[in-house]
Amino acid sequence: MHRPTLSGRRAVAVGAAAALTLLAGCSNSSGGNGGTASATPTLTGDCAPFQAYAGHSGTTVTMFASILSPESDALERSWAKFSSCTGIKISYVGSNDFESQLPVRVTGGNAPDLAIIPQPGLLAQMVKTGKVVKPPAQTVANESKWAPIWKSYGSVDGTFYAAPMSANMKSLVWYSPKAFAAAGYQVPTTWADLMALSDKIAKSGKNKPWCGGIGSGTATGWPATDWVEEVVLGKYGGDVYDQWISHQVKFSDPQIIDSMNVVQNWMHNPAWVNGGFGDVSSIASTTFQDAGTPILTGKCSMLQQASFYEAQWPKGTTVGPNGDIWAFKLPAVNPSIPTPVEGGGEFVAAFSSRPEVQAVQNYLSTSEWATSRIKQAPGWVSANQGVDPSIYTDPIDQLSAKYLTDPSATFRFDASDLMVAAIGSGQEWKSFTAWFAQNQSVQKTAADIDAAWPQ
Structure with a gap:
């Protein structure tokens, strides 16, 4: 978000509650009544496509997530027409402390109606509270538009x-x-070429080859987990990656120690980082949102970060193969691994079964909503197979969709998002932050995470 996030773990400003103006530019044969309708109105004109969600005018659905402005601005625009036509107000709150605050709210009896969760591990933790409500039948039916593996990530x-x-x-x-x-x-x-280029840039003395930041509120540390995950998947493949998620392969096992050492030589190299910000330790204090900005001023050359980072470039930045900014696929450390692709995503969980909540759930699970979201702003991709690929006008989104739908790729979901929440969104973030902030050794970092794994 890590989201994610997208996830979690995404965007720049402090999250704030937002509400959408209702019943504007929309007509129905029954008219508004200022409260829950006693009979389902007939929606007409450009509101007609939302007929299935009618009958709940004057209601409010609360939503909580880690998505902050400017990403959240596009998110809210994506359902503006739905809200205008149905009269269902979606009151959205984004927080940089989402991962820590959601469990507090749920166990404290203050759960949101809906939460956008970027970590399947956190979803499992919430399900164990007994507060997560199973989705309505229409939402379940809409999942036929997603590959089965995605549905499995939203299952416990x-x-x-x-x-x-x-x-x-x-x-x-x-x-x-x-x-x-x-x-x-x-x-x-190739990975060898990437490392050779990094060394060449460093020796030129003009700038640092890499910039980076892992700051993200209470989620600080998550970008560093991505760096290790990319190396594990790209050097040892999907089987070791899967065993690592379940702790069959431990952090202190040779494959993970070796992968962490690769990252140590890459993102811990004082000659290579942290362009525009400071020394290696500055990576821990630099927010992931700010991390790439020195590329625009020539103080660093590269940033390893997800597709959703596109939303962080300043307004007016041209993103494209010949633009101010572009991206290339991170090469596999081991050339024998076929196209390793690490991805993430977000999932909508409900803590209420009120009809208006289910109406929002149903809408957000459709290809129609996904299409609306894609049209709002670049940097957002859906794996919903009902989405027409031609609507992706942004080149980064097109590039991402290409790899996310490649049947020959070695695709895996973000490992820390799949690990038990106490590790994936807890001790691992904490220990990886200490790895950078305090120059903690690889061995101690791995040992601390293994020691915290729930028995």
């Missing part, structure tokens, strides 16, 4: 609880095509 112990909402590609490296062309650099296609 084989029971489906949360519909997929978004997908994102994490295996990208952002850079400036103009700066590369001016310096005569070629986009690397």
Whole structure:
């Protein structure tokens, strides 16, 4: 979001509650009544497509997530017509402390009606509270538009609880095509080439090859987990990756220690980082949202970050193969691994079964809503197969969709999002932050995480 997030874990400003203006530019044969309708009105004109969700005018559905402005602005626009036509007000709150606050709210009796959860591990934790409500039949039926693996990510112990909402590609490296062309650099296609390019940039003395930031409120540390996950998947493949998620392969086992050492030599290298911000430790104090900005001023050359990072570039930044900013696929550490792709996503879980809540759930699980969201702003991709690929006009979204739907790719969901919440959105973030902030050793970092794994 880590989202994610997208996830979690996404966007720049402090989250705030927002409410949508209702019943504007929409007509129905019964008229508004200022409260829950006694009979379902007939929606006409451009509101007619929302007829299935009518009958709940004057109601409010609360939603809580980690998505902050500017991403949340586009999110709210995506359901504005739905709210206007149905009269269902969606009161959205985004928080940088979502992962820690959601359990507090749920166990404290103050659960939102809906939560957008970027970590299946956190979803499992919420299901164990007994407060998550199973989705309505229409939401379940709408899942036929998603690949079965996505439905499994929204399930706990084989029971489906949360519909997929978004997908994102994490295996990208952002850079400036103009700066590369001016310096005569070629986009690397192998890990060896990437490391050689990093060394070349560092030795030029003009800037640092890499910039980075792992700050994200109470979710601080999650970008560092992505770096290790990319290496584990790209060096050891899907089987080791899957065993790592379930702790069959421990953090202190050779494959993970080796992968962490690869990251140590990459993002802990004082000659290579942290362009525009400071030394290695500055990575811990730099927010992930700000991390890429030195690319625009020539203080660093590259940032490893997900597709949803596109929303963070300043207004007016041209994103494209010949633009101010572009991205390339992070190469596999081991060339024998076929197209390793790490992705993330978000899932909509309900804590209420009120009819208006189910209406919102149903709408958000449709390809029609996904299409509306895609049209609002770049940097958002859906794995909903009912979405017409031609509506992706943004080149990064097109690039992401290409890899996320590649049947030959070695695709895996973000590992920390799949791990038990006490680790994936807890001790791992804490320990990885100490790894960068305090130059804690790889061995101690791994041992601390293993020791915290629930028995």
